[in-house]
Amino acid sequence: DGGITQSPKYLFRKEGQNVTLSCEQNLNHDAMYWYRQDPGQGLRLIYYSQIVNDFQKGDIAEGYSVSREKKESFPLTVTSAQKNPTAFYLCASFASLGYTFGSGTRLTVV
Amino acid sequence: GQQLNQSPQSMFIQEGEDVSMNCTSSSIFNTWLWYKQDPGEGPVLLIALYKAGELTSNGRLTAQFGITRKDSFLNISASIPSDVGIYFCAGRLTGANSKLTFGKGITLSVRP
Numbered sequence: 479d480g481g482i483t484q485s486p487k488y489l490f491r492k493e494g495q496n497v498t499l500s501c502e503q504n505l506n507h508d509a510m511y512w513y514r515q516d517p518g519q520g521l522r523l524i525y526y527s528q529i530v531n532d533f534q535k536g537d538i539a540e541g542y543s544v545s546r547e548k549k550e551s552f553p554l555t556v557t558s559a560q561k562n563p564t565a566f567y568l569c570a571s572f573a574s575l576g577y578t579f580g581s582g583t584r585l586t587v588v
Numbered sequence: 589g590q591q592l593n594q595s596p597q598s599m600f601i602q603e604g605e606d607v608s609m610n611c612t613s614s615s616i617f618n619t620w621l622w623y624k625q626d627p628g629e630g631p632v633l634l635i636a637l638y639k640a641g642e643l644t645s646n647g648r649l650t651a652q653f654g655i656t657r658k659d660s661f662l663n664i665s666a667s668i669p670s671d672v673g674i675y676f677c678a679g680r681l682t683g684a685n686s687k688l689t690f691g692k693g694i695t696l697s698v699r700p
Contacts, residue, residue, distance in 0.1 A: 482630075511687070518597060520676065520692035521631075536687070568630050576621050577678075577688055579630030 480505045484569050484580035491556070491563070491587050499554045499583045501569035509572040510552040514538060514565045515582075521568065527552055556585060563587050592677055594691035601667055603700050608663045609675055611691050616657040617679030621688070622649075625674040634675075635662070667698050 482503045491497045503510065509528050513521040523536030527546040541560025546552055556563045564587050570577040593612045601607050611620070619638055623631035635646050637653035637660060644651055650663045660679075664671055674693040 484630075513690075518692065520591075521690040523687060526687060566628075570630075572688075576619075576633050576636050577631075579623075579632070581630045582628065584628070 482580035489585045501552045503571045507571035511570045512554045513568045592691035598695045600697045606665045611677030612659045618682045619680040620660040621678040622662045623676040
């Protein structure tokens with residue numbers, strides 16, 4: 479079945495370490511997005527990519543980086559510069575009928 | 589960035605009751621979407637609306653695209669325990685690089 483796969487589901491990181499969250503889709507969608515979700519905050523856009531080898535900053539890009547070397551893949555790196563990285567991270571892809579979301583990665587900094 | 593307004597943050601209803609959720613914006617959108625999120629999962633699309641005034645149903649769910657294009661509502665009839673979750677509205681402008689703008693969501697609790 480087509481969909482978006484995020485891995486891992488749970489991730490623990492020590493302060494000062496970079497960590498990369500995986501997002502893979504087999505929907506053949508051009509556009510992909512990363513959102514951060516905190517309780518009561520809704521979904522806030524980190525980065526998005528409309529096409530391979532191109533990406534744009536969202537509303538809260540500081541402390542994050544992305545790459546889009548393949549259409550299917552849009553990994554997100556949470557760097558040590560991100561001051562409050564503990565959150566639920568959602569990846570999505572877009573086609574004409576709307577966004578399809580992955581099941582999320584919960585990142586906890588310990 | 590832009591925000592859509594959803595309130596209250598939480599709603600508590602009795603099983604079998606109907607519930608209505610509203611979403612408003614100061615900006616117009618060409619598409620309105622309603623999503624439901626279960627705990628620890630990604631949001632799932634419930635209903636998509638593409639035309640001002642459009643009324644669309646999906647089982648016990650009904651949603652409308654406001655005439656002004658600045659609001660939308662979602663109605664759930666005869667609620668059941670599995671309706672529990674967070675309901676997000678989202679708006680989108682048509683065009684290159686357009687993104688979805690999300691509301692903060694309403695957490696729905698259903699008492700059996």
